[in-house]
Amino acid sequence: MADTSACKDFFTYAVLPELEPSLAIKVFITLLYVVLLLVGIIGNGITIKVTQVLKTKGYLQKSVTDHMVSLACSDILVLLLGMPVDLYSSIWYPFLSAAGNASCKIYQFLFETCSYATILNVATLCFERYVAICHPFKYKSLSGSRTIKMICCVWLASVFIALPLPFAMGVEDPLKPIPNFNYTIKSRRRHTNCYVKNSNFSICTNLTSMWKVYQFSVFFAFIAYIVVLASVSFMCHKMMNALKATLAGTERESKSDGKHESQRTRASRKQTIIFLGLIVAALAGCWMPNQIRRIMLAAVPKTEWTLKYFRAYNIIHYIADCFFYLSSVLNPFLYNLSSKYFRQVFLQVLRGKVTIEHVNKKALDSTYSRRPLLISTLRRSFSKAKQSRRHKENARPEGDKETPPTEENIGLSDKTSSKSEPNEIEV
Known part of the structure; x- marks a missing residue:
C-alpha cells in the first residue's frame, strides 16, 4: 500500500478524477474544434480550387500554385487526422485505456508527418517568394520541374522527422518506471513508494524502453522547427527590406520626374509586407505552445511528474492544441488578405459561379475600349x-x-x- 504522505505531491492514479476537465470545458473545446474543423476544411478546399482557377486564368504561376496546393493538403490532413482523435482521447476520455498498439504507432507517425509537412511547405513557399523578389534573375531556373522536386523533398523530410515515433510510441502504462533512469535519491524513494504494480491502465504514450529514442525525436523535431522559423524570419526580413527599398526608390523617382505611383501599386506592396509579417507571427505564435508541450513530455518522465507539473501540462496542452489547429486554418485568410484577385475568386467559388476573365483578355478589352x-x-x-x-x-x-x-x-x-x-x- 502506498504511503499517502509520500505520494501527495506526485501524480498517481488516485488523483485522476480531479484532473479530468469539467463538462463545461469539454463542451467549449468541442464546439471550438468543430468550428475550426469546418472552417479549415472548407477554406483549404476552396484554396485548392482558387489556385487552379488563378493559374488557368494567368494570374498565378504554376510554381506558386504547386506550393499552395501542397500546403493546403497538409493542413487538411492535419485537421482530419488530429482533431477527431484529440477530441476523443484528450478531451472527453483522457484516462480511458487505449486498445491497439499498431493504430497508436500509425497515428503518431502520420500526424507528425503531416504536421511538419505544413511547416516545411510554408518554408518552401517563402523561399520561392524570396527568390522571386530578392533574386529575380535566378527565379526562372527554380520554376518548372524543380518546384515539384522541392515539394517531394518537403514530404520526404517530414517522413524522416517522424520516423522515430513508431518505434518510440505505443500502448503502455504511463507510470511504468524507466529502466536504468538516473532518478534523484528523493524522487526515486517517492516513486518507488507511490508506484502501483500490475496496473491495468494503459494509454497511447511514449514507451519506457524507448525513452532515449523518444527524447531524440522530440528534441530533433524542435531543432528543425527553430531552423525553419529562423530561415522564414530571415527570408521575410530580406523581402520586406527589398519591398521597402523599391517603395522608397519609386517615391524618389516620382518626385524628380513629377510622376506619381498609383495608390493601387503602393497598397499592393504594403499588403505584401504585412502578409510576410503575419506568416512569421503565425508560425511562431501557433506552433511554439505545442513545442513547449512536447518538450515538457520529453524532459521529465511521467513517473516523476508532480501534481503541479501535471496541472501545468494540462493547461498548456489545451491551449497548444487550439493554437496548433488554428495554424492550419489561418492560411486561406492570409491569402485573402494579401491578394485582391484571390479574394475575388474565393468569393466567386463560394457563390458557385466563377466569372473572372483571363488576364490577357482583360488587358485586350482594356486596350480596345x-x-x-x-x-x-x-x-x-x-x-x-x-x-x-x-x-x-x-x-x-x-x-x-x-x-x-x-x-x-x-x-x-x-x-x-x-x-x-x-x-x-x-x-
Whole structure:
C-alpha cells in the first residue's frame, strides 16, 4: 500500500478524477474544434480550387500554385487526422485505456508527418517568394520541374522527422518506471513508494524502453522547427527590406520626374509586407505552445511528474492544441488578405459561379475600349480641317479660286484611309 504522505505531491492514479476537465470545458473545446474543423476544411478546399482557377486564368504561376496546393493538403490532413482523435482521447476520455498498439504507432507517425509537412511547405513557399523578389534573375531556373522536386523533398523530410515515433510510441502504462533512469535519491524513494504494480491502465504514450529514442525525436523535431522559423524570419526580413527599398526608390523617382505611383501599386506592396509579417507571427505564435508541450513530455518522465507539473501540462496542452489547429486554418485568410484577385475568386467559388476573365483578355478589352474614342476624335479633326479650307475658298474672289481640295489631297481618300486607319487603331 502506498504511503499517502509520500505520494501527495506526485501524480498517481488516485488523483485522476480531479484532473479530468469539467463538462463545461469539454463542451467549449468541442464546439471550438468543430468550428475550426469546418472552417479549415472548407477554406483549404476552396484554396485548392482558387489556385487552379488563378493559374488557368494567368494570374498565378504554376510554381506558386504547386506550393499552395501542397500546403493546403497538409493542413487538411492535419485537421482530419488530429482533431477527431484529440477530441476523443484528450478531451472527453483522457484516462480511458487505449486498445491497439499498431493504430497508436500509425497515428503518431502520420500526424507528425503531416504536421511538419505544413511547416516545411510554408518554408518552401517563402523561399520561392524570396527568390522571386530578392533574386529575380535566378527565379526562372527554380520554376518548372524543380518546384515539384522541392515539394517531394518537403514530404520526404517530414517522413524522416517522424520516423522515430513508431518505434518510440505505443500502448503502455504511463507510470511504468524507466529502466536504468538516473532518478534523484528523493524522487526515486517517492516513486518507488507511490508506484502501483500490475496496473491495468494503459494509454497511447511514449514507451519506457524507448525513452532515449523518444527524447531524440522530440528534441530533433524542435531543432528543425527553430531552423525553419529562423530561415522564414530571415527570408521575410530580406523581402520586406527589398519591398521597402523599391517603395522608397519609386517615391524618389516620382518626385524628380513629377510622376506619381498609383495608390493601387503602393497598397499592393504594403499588403505584401504585412502578409510576410503575419506568416512569421503565425508560425511562431501557433506552433511554439505545442513545442513547449512536447518538450515538457520529453524532459521529465511521467513517473516523476508532480501534481503541479501535471496541472501545468494540462493547461498548456489545451491551449497548444487550439493554437496548433488554428495554424492550419489561418492560411486561406492570409491569402485573402494579401491578394485582391484571390479574394475575388474565393468569393466567386463560394457563390458557385466563377466569372473572372483571363488576364490577357482583360488587358485586350482594356486596350480596345480606348479605340472608338481615338478614331472619332481623329475623324472630327479631319472634318473640321476640311470645313475650314472650304470656307476660305468661298471667301476668295472667283478669279483667285484654286482647285477645290479633294479627299486625296488631304489624305482621306478610300485608298489612303484604308491604309492609315489600322495604324491609328494600333496606337
